[in-house]
Amino acid sequence: MDVSSPAPLAEALADIVGASACLTAPADVAPFVTDYRKIYTGRAAAVVLPSSTDQVSRVMAWCYAHGVPVVPQGGNTSLMGGAVPDAHGGAVVLGLSRMNRVLEVDETNDTLTVQAGVTLAAARAAAEQAGRLFPLRIGSEGSCQIGGNLSTNAGGTAVLRYGNMRDLVLGIEAVLPDGRIYRGLRGLRKDNTGYDLKQLFVGSEGTLGIITAAVLKLAPLPRATSAAFVAVTDVEAAVQLLGEAKRVAGPAVTAFELISAPALALVRQYLGGVPSPLAQEHDWMVLVELNSGGAQQALDETLQQVLETGMERGWVQDAALAASLADVQHFWRLREEISDAQTRTGGSVRCDVSVPLSRIAAFVRKASAGVLALVPESRMVIYGHMGDGNVHFNPLRPARQTAADFLAAHHARVSRLVDDVAHGMGGSISAEHGVGVAKRDELANYKDPVELELMRQLKQALDPKGLLNPGKVLR
Template identity: 75%
Template sequence: MTLPPNPEALLQAMQAIVGPTGCLSAAADTEPFVTDYRRIYHGKSPLVVLPATTEQVSQVMAWCYAHDVPVVPQGGNTSLMGGAVPDDSGTAIVISLKRMNRVLAIDTVNDTMTLEAGVTLSAARAAAEDSRRLFPLRIGSEGSCQIGGNLSTNAGGTAVLRYGNMRDLVLGIEVVLPDGRIFSSLKGLRKDNTGYDLKHLFVGAEGTLGIITGAVLKLMPQPRATSVAFVAVQNPDAAVKLLGEARALSGQAVTAFELISAPALDLVLGYLGDVPSPLEGRHDWMVLIELTSGTDEESLNATLMQILEAGLEQQWVVDAAVASSLADVQQFWRIREEISDAQTRTGGSIKCDVSVPLSRVAPFIEQASAAVLALEPATRMVIYGHMGDGNVHFNPLRPAERDAKDFLAQWYKPVSDLVDGLAHAENGSISAEHGIGVAKRDDLTKYKSAVELELMWQVKRALDPKNLLNPGRVLPRID
């Protein structure tokens, strides 16, 4: 068992590397770094270190490796799986990348952006926009989450349908390894066929193999036109068919296709208070459709209307509200993006982030909903997500009159196991974009083969033989 480091020696060593202002040791100062966003996971740490350069991260890791001190890398601490905070042993320090927040270069000919890991997603998007380019990753926590964390969790979001996950958006990477060595490959190359593509070892590894300190990201042309509609559909099967029609009629213009259940809409409208429903009446299922293109607005709007008319003709669409202004677009998206916070503030939400093949989305939702309601009929079925890529946020919420802690104590594990099992049976995944962290770690023994788990551990042991980087995260123990 690793013993807690000597606090005084640790503090002196870290201050010598990052300076006094780069070290936080008082309990009040470290508290935000040892508690997760949802305040479900809480740990202890003798020290939070805030390096300002990759070289400082390297020196910190070299010292920790020599002295067997565990390290938890942390970006914006917006993880939903408990993967970015230390455990309660008090042995691990936290390395926060928040001071490494510089956009280093934007190449508008190569369409790339080089930046440090602590740059927030919103700052990265703004920097791209200032150069008349688009960085397309969009997630609700973009004001807090950081690029290093986005890479470490292979973040997805609402534009994956068009642009892909974070893994699809990175060209080069810089990583500090557990022993302090620096692997730097900050290249903006779209073709580099010179052996193993090592950057992809670290994307999605949740800080267990190395600390990402910088990256080169792809940029896209800014769309000239955007067309958005909030659409009531008969059911999830109708939504899938409408998506197929949208793709057939618009080609690559479908940027987002977000499913929203009635309980999800009820919850978020109640949470926001001052935002009306875009549609008249109450509908069981809705989708938020966004088209973007390099064509003119009039042409894109005509395409959207063609999609909706086809949906009405086929009786997939019940009603629709088409955004007629930027304010409408922002309000439609605000409704979608605030669902997660509405759940967090309400409490008692069982968050299941699953993916299944698009052809199986509708059967999965039907089966999983029936199974959960058979256990607890009053459960509010908050279901939403990125339907276009098969990612369903299936988040049963406590009955309105039920205490959140009691509901979770009784149903969290049974419902999670049930939903994950149904997703797996559809050749799906128990984690589409939130990662594994602590919350799903032990479940991997049920859903990953022995060969997969052993290969993962072999990679871990090769890069981190002392198991110092984010120990206890992602990888379950295997015999």
């Protein structure tokens, strides 16, 4: 079949998914070809919105037979350009938003089975209706989808306690590039029958297969939550405070988020001058959250004990304890809106890095000094999930410089400097945002050659024609 023009392609795909679910009009296609931050924009021959795994399989089989590239897309919340097509215009975007059914909640097995297009918020709500918790927490939970969360191995604010998506999935169903279906939708915690194939698809950013459904782990729903917004003397003090929290509270420590003064100032301005939880300004703060199935008073007393020890040892300068759910929500709003505040302000070099917790203070010092030597008036917007070693180290343009001028002059050098520091300390240049297009060409600088070769061999084995999400992760 001739697919050199969009018409035959669209007709064939419309026969599979229905005419209303095959989009070709420019206005209909536009939302699917530009990323969340409006940095990456491509073109597509069509957008298809299948409603079942069978339809995904048939679409993939047709595209494979006719050499048509396919870009899988969930909620399109990627920060790395991993979910949009390139500028060539010959690709099909395959969106999973219509595959949005909760298939089963197994309260005895503590599992939740969902289609890939279920939003994270909907998955969490389904778990809560059953008196359970699905613990992944991300600011974009209302729009990001479970398939995308899995394909990027999403992390978020509760990794310290529950792990990332790789730790939260038991089974996966996925469609391979040639249309075959991998049927691994099992809710087993023990299955020692060879290679754990589902993990090939987790974190592969849609380059090895399209996840269509998953079995997720559930946890007990916490009965008590205690939180504090804490000023610490420096990052090293924050590390010490985390160690004390883990010693005293154990697994109740759910989140431990680092926030720099410029990050807090930026988000408060973005939110219209909302008040800080603390009476005075401080260079460094942490948001601490404990959760448990026990009594609220006991949990509050545990957090107070941690903070009192921190003050006695000089780690803590001030602290605001949440007295209500509204306080907890206010603390988290300040943390979770930092990313959007940066996007609206413009001119950030976004570095999503991780290092061993023991080296995080040294990383922040060395990377900050290096960036300020390059651009002395940079605002050091640093925040993130310090408890699991992940820091969003995002230098922001000087206030007097435009975003375009700053990024043109400094983006490449700042990004390389920060990545070099993280790598030199045994870290990663992408902790949770993935590789996509943004970090693809940098992998050769940091990945072991054997690692890269094994990745290429996997890609060749599963997608020999290179048609699934081409140009992402590997060139």
